[in-house]
Amino acid sequence: MGFKVEHTDMTPSQGHGLRLEPLHKKGQSKTEDDLEKQVSRLSESNNKCCRCCGLTRSLGIHQAWFIQDPCGIICAVLTYALLFYGVIVTDAVLLYPIGWDVYSTINGFIFNSLGFLAFISHIKAMMNDPGAIPLGNATRDQLGNLGLKVGQVVYRCPKCVCIKPERTHHCSVCKRCIRKMDHHCPWVNNCVGEFNQKYFVLFTLYIALVSIHSLIMLLVHFVSCVGTEWGGSCAHFSLPVTVIFMMTLTMEGLLFSLFTLIMFCTQVHAICTDETGIEQLKREQPTWSKKTRCLSMKSVFGSKMNLSWLNPFVKPDVGSGKDLRYMYSV
Ligand SMILES: [Zn+2]
Ligand SMILES: [Zn+2]
Numbered sequence: 586m587g588f589k590v591e592h593t594d595m596t597p598s599q600g601h602g603l604r605l606e607p608l609h610k611k612g613q614s615k616t617e618d619d620l621e622k623q624v625s626r627l628s629e630s631n632n633k634c635c636r637c638c639g640l641t642r643s644l645g646i647h648q649a650w651f652i653q654d655p656c657g658i659i660c661a662v663l664t665y666a667l668l669f670y671g672v673i674v675t676d677a678v679l680l681y682p683i684g685w686d687v688y689s690t691i692n693g694f695i696f697n698s699l700g701f702l703a704f705i706s707h708i709k710a711m712m713n714d715p716g717a718i719p720l721g722n723a724t725r726d727q728l729g730n731l732g733l734k735v736g737q738v739v740y741r742c743p744k745c746v747c748i749k750p751e752r753t754h755h756c757s758v759c760k761r762c763i764r765k766m767d768h769h770c771p772w773v774n775n776c777v778g779e780f781n782q783k784y785f786v787l788f789t790l791y792i793a794l795v796s797i798h799s800l801i802m803l804l805v806h807f808v809s810c811v812g813t814e815w816g817g818s819c820a821h822f823s824l825p826v827t828v829i830f831m832m833t834l835t836m837e838g839l840l841f842s843l844f845t846l847i848m849f850c851t852q853v854h855a856i857c858t859d860e861t862g863i864e865q866l867k868r869e870q871p872t873w874s875k876k877t878r879c880l881s882m883k884s885v886f887g888s889k890m891n892l893s894w895l896n897p898f899v900k901p902d903v904g905s906g907k908d909l910r911y912m913y914s915v
Contacts, residue, residue, distance in 0.1 A: 717762065767782060
């Protein structure tokens with residue numbers, strides 16, 4: 586066996602200076618036996634994938650992925666509650682009282698479409714595999730089948746017993762190694778990685794747009810109604826109830842627009858510089874050849890720059906994740 590296996594929590598890019606050493610067969614076989622047991626335990630207890638149902642299939646999610654983290658599930662439910670509250674209150678307080686005129690029809694269509702796209706982007710970001718490395722793909726037998734050359738160093742995650750490709754990090758919440766992991770986001774109850782970053786960026790974009798749109802309509806409603814003492818089509822509910830709804834909507838709109846705009850800009854900056862959030866945080870020396878801004882955007886959103894970049898129903902063609910050169914070239 587002409588290669589050395591490193592058990593490490595480090596990313597491959599942190600592991601400079603390792604040299605080939607012959608494997609100690611006795612010690613190695615004991616370790617490998619333990620690893621085989623760990624692999625079978627992992628496949629029984631740590632499988633985060635569930636079978637797809639009709640709903641997920643219709644959304645283009647063929648292998649549903651759902652992280653069973655109570656904190657993340659609460660945050661995701663809270664996100665839906667706030668989104669639906671904002672959409673329903675905007676429709677009921679700002680648009681419905683006006684009736685079917687040009688202003689309310691156009692704004693209602695744009696606003697509800699943005700809210701729907703934000704909702705779909707969230708579901709896709711939450712229920713798509715962010716780029717998890719298969720569990721237990723680094724057993725002695727499987728490593729032997731790779732035909733690795735003498736001197737080649739392979740990094741193995743001790744927790745999921747998998748080979749760690751370049752730019753892969755282990756997430757302690759997902760309990761998996763994630764390709765190009767940017768960060769774990771409790772609001773989408775998932776990691777943001779190579780395969781779902783597009784949906785996460787779209788989620789932040791659409792939430793920012795829907796919040797700003799709501800704030801503009803709030804301002805228009807307030808300015809046009811304050812002079813008429815809230816008569817006519819200004820208040821469908823009683824005045825105190827309308828004021829309470831408008832105040833909560835303003836607070837939610839300001840908070841959401843600010844938070845998601847910052848997240849959106851951070852994500853776009855990370856994509857343009859071809860450096861994930863974790864890599865920036867750890868100040869890792871890049872061992873990969875950095876892509877240009879345009880190529881990096883294409884690697885996240887899809888190979889052809891068109892309107893599909895903004896469509897959360899379209900899966901970006903960023904590779905199957907089964908490219909062996911990528912998997913083992915460390
Ligand atoms: Zn791992
Ligand atoms: Zn995670």
